[in-house]
Amino acid sequence: MSDDQNYWKMIDRSKKQFDENTNIDSNKILKKSRHKALTTNILISLAVLLMIVPTLTLLTYFYYGSGGHDGRANTQIKVASDVIEVTEPNMFVKRMELEETIDFFSMDLNFDVYKRIGKEEYRVGEYDIDYMLDQPAFPNRTFFLDRPHPEIPPRDEPSYFIHPALHVPYEFKKEWEIVQNVPDGTVVEAYISFSNPIRPDDIRDINPGRDPDIDFLWLAVDTGVEKKVLDSEGLPVTPIGYPIYKDPPTWTPFDNRQDNSEVFKEILNHLENHEEQATKIARAKTLALDERIDYIQENGVNIYGAVVTGPASEIRKLQDNEYVRSLKVGEVKLWNWR
């Protein structure tokens, strides 16, 4: 017998013997393995499924927490509150009270808006803005105002501030009548328009020595588009301006540390970077920021109107003021002028 045959015979024999002596339960092994594999599959699939929500939340928070130097969410909060401060005369947001709710790639901003009427602040409305990523939907506004501004600004027609280059509409005559008939013992918020644009520092000339005894709350800035009340594309614009606070609400950029007209310019520049979002939140269809920024750069900040507040008797005096060309009454509240 050759080595070769021997070799194979030996292997064959020993293998057979080995297998005969091997005692394994193949059914049990397969069942156990299959069972274990099934368990593993279930556990891992479960883990993957349950990871979906945490992963999405993390991505969402990462999205809103990053981008820009302050994070996307904070940027949008700033845009929303700033745009209200500069486009809604005498209206401001208390940023400390603003609440945000973040869900999967969406954010919901909720905040109240306030007006100062007389010496006191009144809550005059609520805003609810839903964001998808960093794009806001049109805000849901609720105002508790006696004389709200039109939700959609009228075309070709200034609604409360009248630029010196425009005629004062006939209805504005009635406003003086209202002022005359508002009882004493009330405080009035009034939108006054000037005969000529003046420098911000010159507004004190309107009530020298606090006569009449009124406070300036918000200044409407001449940005070139107010003459026509339309921007270069023919869309209606609303007034733009900035507030003056005696006691600034927390975290407003107009905190009196810097000249408010400078802050105003900075804000316009910042808003221009987010003009699409800012326009959605503003009532106007267009903010025409590019046009307005250019105009201000060329002509400086000139004021053509202001929101003032004071006792009814003091507001009445404005009718004979040489600076004041027209007036529109806003809100009226009970006496708080201390």
Add this chain to the structure above:
Amino acid sequence: MEIDDIYKNYMYDLYRYLFSLSKNHHTAEDLVQETFYRTYLSLPEQNITNIKAWLFKVAYHTFIDDTRKNKKQIPNEEIERLKDKESSAWTPEDQVLQNEEYQQLIEMVHQLRPKHQHAVILCDLHELTYEEGAQIMELNINSFKSNLYRGRQALMSKLNERRNQDE
């Protein structure tokens, strides 16, 4: 279940193969189970044409992973395990119970160089083709063949030696 029947057919081959690699019955049984566990886990993703070669491949990787894991364990334990293996492999009861001849054959195979060992185990002891063997060992077919022939020659001469001694 059709696939299970196929698995059952190869169960003994796999067991023998893993025993040939590990020289330990307990390990071999564990690894057979682990092998099937892995095949069940990965089966849906793969389209297997050659089930036997694939099973052997999985079994080989299971064995490799197992030895690697054991190496990481504390050396003392490892030494003890080795002692266990040796003693369990050579206790008298085991010799009666288990197969003496195959065990001796495997001992002899394990005296070969590692690559020769594996080639012989795959081709001569478990009848895989050269291609399948080469694939499992991740060698090209020519070097696999040369490993196999050299291993086979060495093994034959060892067998002859022993037979001469016995006679």
Add this chain to the structure above:
Amino acid sequence: MELAMKIKSKVAGIPGLVSIISALLGLAYFNVEYLTKMNTSISPYVFFIMASVFSGIVGLFSKKSRLYAIWGLGIGIFLVVHLILMIFFSININYKP
């Protein structure tokens, strides 16, 4: 000898299993909490995370069910990082002192 080994291998699988199960419980807790916006206590959540991480580390060194230990530990670490980042971001977004 064989019996001892068998028992040992059975016990060796436990940390991995504990790890993945507590990781899954942690994940489930977060899911329920987040989706229902209940805002209940955070302590069970932290407990699940700790359990999955620690038993995951133990399981990593045992021979059996390493896979579960890896998953459990992986999810555990993910949840820790997740928790830290979420706290960090929620403080920073609309920061209020």
